[in-house]
Amino acid sequence: ITAGLKGYVEKPIFGWGPENYLIAWGKHFDAESGVQERFDQAHNKLVEELTTKGAVGLITYLSIWAAIIWVFVRAVTRREEYEQAFVILVGAALGAFFVQNMFLFDSPVTVLQFAVLVSFFVAEEMRQHQTQLDQAAEHDRPQKSESPGFADKVTGLLASPAGGATIAVIVIVVIGVSIFYLNMKPFNAATAIVQINTPNTTWEQRFGFFEESIDEFPALANYPRLLLLSQVSNNFGSLSPKEFSAGLALIEKEGAQGLAEEPENWRLHVALAHFYQVAAQANVSLLDKSKVHVEEADKLAPRTIAVNAVRDEQERLEGIVAGQ
Numbered sequence: 001i002t003a004g005l006k007g008y009v010e011k012p013i014f015g016w017g018p019e020n021y022l023i024a025w026g027k028h029f030d031a032e033s034g035v036q037e038r039f040d041q042a043h044n045k046l047v048e049e050l051t052t053k054g055a056v057g058l059i060t061y062l063s064i065w066a067a068i069i070w071v072f073v074r075a076v077t078r079r080e081e082y083e084q085a086f087v088i089l090v091g092a093a094l095g096a097f098f099v100q101n102m103f104l105f106d107s108p109v110t111v112l113q114f115a116v117l118v119s120f121f122v123a124e125e126m127r128q129h130q131t132q133l134d135q136a137a138e139h140d141r142p143q144k145s146e147s148p149g150f151a152d153k154v155t156g157l158l159a160s161p162a163g164g165a166t167i168a169v170i171v172i173v174v175i176g177v178s179i180f181y182l183n184m185k186p187f188n189a190a191t192a193i194v195q196i197n198t199p200n201t202t203w204e205q206r207f208g209f210f211e212e213s214i215d216e217f218p219a220l221a222n223y224p225r226l227l228l229l230s231q232v233s234n235n236f237g238s239l240s241p242k243e244f245s246a247g248l249a250l251i252e253k254e255g256a257q258g259l260a261e262e263p264e265n266w267r268l269h270v271a272l273a274h275f276y277q278v279a280a281q282a283n284v285s286l287l288d289k290s291k292v293h294v295e296e297a298d299k300l301a302p303r304t305i306a307v308n309a310v311r312d313e314q315e316r317l318e319g320i321v322a323g324q
Contacts, residue, residue: 003028004042004051015054016264024051026266026301038306045101068094071121078128090120189217193224196231203243206231207250214254218261222268225258229271233278244282251275266300266307269293273310277317287317 007016007024016024022040029035042048049058072091076084094117097110104110192213196206213224232239232247239247255272262268276290294314297307 001042001044001047002030003039004044004047008047008050008054011054013054014056015050015052018052021048021052023262023264023266023300026304026307027264029301029304031303038304041105043103043105045098045105048105065098068118068121071125074128075121075124087124090117093117185217186220189213189220189224192216193227196227203239204246207246210254211250221254222258222262222265225254226267226271228254229275233271233275236278236281241282244279248279264300266297266304269297269300270306270310273297273314277310277313280317284321287314287321290314291318 003025004021006028007021010024010027019040021042022038025039025042042051045061046058049061053060072087072094075087076091079087094114097114097117100110190213192209195201195209201209210224210228214221229251232251236244251272255268258268259265270293273290273293276286276293280286280290290310291314294307294310298311301307
C-alpha cells in the first residue's frame, strides 16, 4: 500500500494506468520491508484506484458509491415497512463487498456479484422515476387537444416501426463491434498462445503462434511478449542455431516494440536482461545488451528481488568473461 501511495504522488491526476499497479510498486518498493513476493494488486481497492487511475479514477469510483448510498436511503424511506428488510439486506451485501475490497481485489466472480447487487438499486430508482413521471403526466394532462411539441414528435418517431428498427440496427451494430474488438480478438490472441504447448510443435511454429497472438490484439501484446522471453530463456538448450537466430530476431523486434509501448515496464527489461544473459552462452557479445536492460530495470524498480537477481547474474557473467 505504501508503494502504491508513493506511486500516486508521482502521477496524481490519471495514475499509472489500469492494471499497472505492479509498475508503480516496483519503482517504490521498500527493500527494508522484508517482502519476498511481488504485488501486482494493491489488495486495497481505494489505493488501487488511486495508484492506477489517479485522483480522477478515485473520485469517479467514490461517486458511484455515493450514488448507491443515495439510492439506498431513498429506497428504504419510500418502501413499506415489510419491504424495507430486503432493501437493507441488499445494501448490507454491498457494504460487505466494499469492506472486502479494502483487503482484496476485484475478480470476475466478485465483479459479477457487485453488478447483480447494484442492478437492484438501478431497477429501484428507475421504477420510482417512472412512477413520478406517470403521476406528473396524470396531474398535468391537458383538458383540450394541443399540437405536439418537438419532444413529442421525437418520441412518436422513435416509437414508430421505422424508428424502432433504426434503434435496433444501431444497437446490434454497437454490440457486434464491441463483441468483436473486446471479446473475439482477445480470445483469438489467447487461443493462438495456448497452441505453443501442443505436443510436437516446432520452434518455428511456436514463434508463429507468438506473432499471431501479438498481432491479433496489440493492446495486451506485452503479455505474450513476456511469455515468449520466458519460453525461449527456459528452453534455450533445445534450440538449434537456426531456431536461435529466428528467436533472437523475433525477440529483438518485439522487445523494442514492447518497450516503445510501455517504456516504464520494468518486468520487460528484466525478462530481456535474463534472455540476453542466457543467450550469451552462444554469443558473449549479448552481455552488452543484457547490461543495458539491467541498468534500465534498476532505475525503474530498484532493489526488487527480480532486479537484484538479474543484476547479480550480470556481475557473475561479466566476472567470468573478464577472467578468461
